[in-house]
Amino acid sequence: MITIARLTFREMLNKKILQLGLILTVLYLGVLGLGLYYIGKDIPANAEVVRMTLAGELLTAGLFVSGMLVALVTVFSSAGAISSDIESGIMLAIAAKPISRTQVFLGKYAGLGLALVVYSLLVFVATNMIVWRIFHFHSDGFFGAMVLFALQPLVLLAVSLWGSTFLSTLGNGVFMFMLYGVAVIGGMVEYVGVQMSSMALNAASATGAASSLTMIGILTSLLLPVDSMYRLVNYLLLQGGPVPEQLIRFTPFLTITPPSLEMLVYTAGYTLLFIGFGIYKFSRRDL
Template sequence: MWTIAKLTFKEIVSKRIFLITMIMTAVFLILYGVAIHYAVKDWESFGASTVDQMMQQQLFSSQLLSIGLYFSSFIVALLTILSSVSAIASEIESHQIDTWLMRPITRTQFLLGKVIGLGGLLITYAALLFAGIIMLHQGIGGEVVSLDFSISQIASALATYMLQPLVLVTLGVMLSSRMTSLNAGIVLIILYGSAFIGGFVEQIGTIMEKGALVNIGIISSLIFPVDAMYRKMTVFLFETADNPVSLAQQGMFASASAPNNVMILYTIMYGCVALVLAITLFRKRDV
């Protein structure tokens, strides 16, 4: 199992899609850093700040960080989807799995090795990207743009942020164990997009006090809890729960309807169920 995990790790790193993602990640971080640099430069040109200017500065700073975290989660999800949907299907399509299954290794060990290798790589990537966004915002921003975060806020937000690729990996491998890479990718992308649309609908419904819209968002979170984890991450980081000022500062990326802590447990169980289903489906599949 651990041999499969190591080989999976090396295989993903050697793929062109990983190299492209790393290049685009570097470009994203550079552009994000440049944006912060010029934001700081513009604010410093005002000289002494009035109360209104300081409030606008805080508003812009929070929104800038929220935008960075939102699009970074999209990058992580894209890499996770493209990597996980071919984990099993590509081995079957190329008949390379025949070589593996002839060795003294069970299908369960093979699949778990794939999940461990993929999960370890993508969780590490997500953690580094999250840290990069925070450090760029706090480091380049200085006293002008940086926000006051405690260690517990960052740790809680990071842990929740890393749950997103973990759920995507388990579900991606589950689909890959039954479908082709293309079909699994289409299904997972649709689920991912639907979850984020449902999340925005829920936020709008909460602000407008429309119960039907809120219920749509809750149902979409139960079907696919990735967006709920993103929203929970913003709650941990910005402490937006029951805080109208913080909600206003983040704008459209805020969490007006914050998932409770039970949703974290549900997400972990969701990933475990997806993993069990993946093992069951792979055992029954004729290769």
């Protein structure tokens, strides 16, 4: 398994999708830094509350785009990780005895996962450093948020590798993008529902609509819990930062009630379950 992981990691570093992702990431960070610089320089020095609140808003927005970049690189790099090797005939040589298919699957997951975690850490740290440099924004929850952000691609990777065992590269890529899009939109729908509930609307129709929206968001987070992890990342950063608590609720990329410990346990179980599904499906597929 270690040999497969090492070879997969090296292959990942040589993939054009990672190189293209790094180029786009650098361009994105450059645009982000330039935009934040012009925003920050117009804020009066004595308007500290405005500065910190705006920094929190822009940080969560920046991490939203950063998370999308990580998701794009994850899907593009893993959609054909197994299916393309099967279609080209390479898998016949890789999965020859005494190497089991379980070792092949876990090796690919470990190799791709390591590369994606490193990429996620770089993107997260760079985004936070830009906001810190311009707005002097710091958070006590930085390290916890960093770990959670780096673990997001591992969830996507587990599902994508599972899909790669029985779908074509194109089909799996489309499937993953649709699933990720549903999760992100569901998170926004849940935010709207929670906001409506918190506004203490008395109308029965408004209360019912808020409950329905919240339930839709919860169900989509169960389909793919990546968006819940992203919102917990933002919650940790803002709760541990200098943004006034009464203003945090108006951040569109944050949830007022952050995902619970049970949701984190569910996410871990979800990831392990799809790794198991992938191993099972791969072990029974004709090469």
